[in-house]
Amino acid sequence: MTGRAAHFHINGEEYNIYIRNADTLLYVIRGKTGFTGAKPGCLNGDCGACTVIVNGWPVKSCLMLAVEAEGEEIITAEGLHGSEIQKAFVKYFAFQCGYCTPGYIMNCQTLITQYPEADRNKIKEWLDSNICRCTSYEEIEQALYSVLRQHR
Amino acid sequence: MIPFDFEYYKPSSISEAVELHRQLDEAGKKPVYYSGGTEIITLSRLNLFYTEAVIDIKGIPECCLCEKEGTRLHLGAGLPLAEIERADYFPLLTVTSKDIADNTARMKITLGGNVCSELIYREAILPFLLSDSQVVTAGASGEVSRPVNEFFNKEIVLEKGEFLVRFITEERFLRAPYFHTKRRKQWNTGYPLITVAALQEEGKTRTAYSGLSPFPFRSRIMEESLNRDNTPLRRKAEQAVNNIPHEIISDSEGSAEYRKFVLKNVLMDVMTRMGRRGPE
Numbered sequence: 001m002t003g004r005a006a007h008f009h010i011n012g013e014e015y016n017i018y019i020r021n022a023d024t025l026l027y028v029i030r031g032k033t034g035f036t037g038a039k040p041g042c043l044n045g046d047c048g049a050c051t052v053i054v055n056g057w058p059v060k061s062c063l064m065l066a067v068e069a070e071g072e073e074i075i076t077a078e079g080l081h082g083s084e085i086q087k088a089f090v091k092y093f094a095f096q097c098g099y100c101t102p103g104y105i106m107n108c109q110t111l112i113t114q115y116p117e118a119d120r121n122k123i124k125e126w127l128d129s130n131i132c133r134c135t136s137y138e139e140i141e142q143a144l145y146s147v148l149r150q151h152r
Numbered sequence: 153m154i155p156f157d158f159e160y161y162k163p164s165s166i167s168e169a170v171e172l173h174r175q176l177d178e179a180g181k182k183p184v185y186y187s188g189g190t191e192i193i194t195l196s197r198l199n200l201f202y203t204e205a206v207i208d209i210k211g212i213p214e215c216c217l218c219e220k221e222g223t224r225l226h227l228g229a230g231l232p233l234a235e236i237e238r239a240d241y242f243p244l245l246t247v248t249s250k251d252i253a254d255n256t257a258r259m260k261i262t263l264g265g266n267v268c269s270e271l272i273y274r275e276a277i278l279p280f281l282l283s284d285s286q287v288v289t290a291g292a293s294g295e296v297s298r299p300v301n302e303f304f305n306k307e308i309v310l311e312k313g314e315f316l317v318r319f320i321t322e323e324r325f326l327r328a329p330y331f332h333t334k335r336r337k338q339w340n341t342g343y344p345l346i347t348v349a350a351l352q353e354e355g356k357t358r359t360a361y362s363g364l365s366p367f368p369f370r371s372r373i374m375e376e377s378l379n380r381d382n383t384p385l386r387r388k389a390e391q392a393v394n395n396i397p398h399e400i401i402s403d404s405e406g407s408a409e410y411r412k413f414v415l416k417n418v419l420m421d422v423m424t425r426m427g428r429r430g431p432e
């Protein structure tokens with residue numbers, strides 16, 4: 001069998017979706033649930049545009065088969081519902097075209113949750129996972145720092 | 153999108169995995185063991201890899217071990233590198249891992265996947281080469297434990313249907329002084345020019361390399377040069393570089409000559425950090 005109906009938890013909802021075993025999580029989330037927050041960029045694990053949160057940690061959804069995420073807790077940008085980091089991205093104008101933004105936000109959201117006390121090195125290490133072609137790096141860092149400061 | 157279909161299996165025991173591999177191979181399905189799967193996914197998308205069946209080893213408890221038992225550390229092949237970093241049992245492995253790909257990618261790239269990669273780098277093997285670790289593999293003849301240099305000598309030595317289960321490392325190496333450095337041609341991301349990992353054992357410095365030759369390696373001859381008493385630091389490093397036992401890569405990241413030049417300086421750093429400078 002090269003495909004089957006699989007059960008997913010995405011953004012707090014349950015989905016029964018027919019998948020090919022060869023489908024990536026990115027392809028299934030975007031194509032079969034209508035959540036288009038995760039963006040296809042390089043499809044090669046390099047850019048981070050497709051980042052989603054799986055069981056509390058960031059994952060590049062182009063590097064995960066959907067079948068591996070069956071039964072796990074998946075959150076996309078649509079599942080954040082106006083979080084502090086989303087507001088901070090707007091306040092600090094941390095984007096230009098916005099294509100990389102959901103990926104950055106999912107990565108930042110996880111960092112804030114897992115490591116509210118993150119130091120400079122950890123922040124740098126985490127932000128290195130994403131690429132912004134419009135080079136909004138300064139503003140993205142400012143937005144992240146502003147939220148981390150509120151948590152201290 | 154991956155342009156072909158495959159069957160997916162997630163066995164919960166070693167024997168089940170081995171038996172599945174045997175059956176799928178007999179059926180001509182070119183089965184592969186799947187750990188993090190990042191390389192299989194990216195190469196398949198480009199039509200550079202093909203299989204009709206993957207066997208995910210992450211459901212096998214022995215492949216997910218991350219624990220100290222007595223004086224030995226067990227690290228499973230199916231562990232994501234990020235999880236190994238969080239546990240931080242083996243500091244040299246933690247720093248080596250942190251230089252592989254990027255933080256989010258390391259949530260998915262596994263220890264076994266990195267070591268068994270098709271790429272030349274496979275840096276995660278370096279700390280195990282330096283610490284005389286044992287490797288447990290499983291195949292048709294059951295589970296086998298052997299020294300890492302029998303498992304990894306230029307190439308991974310695995311029989312058909314055999315797979316990497318875990319590494320076992322003695323505690324004394326986990327606490328040994330260490331040093332790790334990765335030099336890139338430019339910037340802080342991208343493929344490395346060379347990576348050097350070093351560990352001190354009984355006053356001697358051990359060194360292992362990635363990016364220098366078409367495979368990672370540890371060299372006793374180079375270590376002898378580096379540990380020679382009464383020899384000035386620069387001379388030790390020069391002798392070690394002259395004793396590189398394998399072909400040196402020349403590619404767009406750097407020529408062989410440039411790699412040797414960078415390595416000499418890196419080795420001087422290594423020996424200084426390890427407190428083994430020698431006379432001026």
Ligand code: FES
Nearest residue numbers: 041042043048062
């Ligand atoms: S699209 Fe997944 S990392 Fe670029």
Ligand code: FES
Nearest residue numbers: 096098132133134
């Ligand atoms: S805002 Fe355009 S890629 Fe980041």
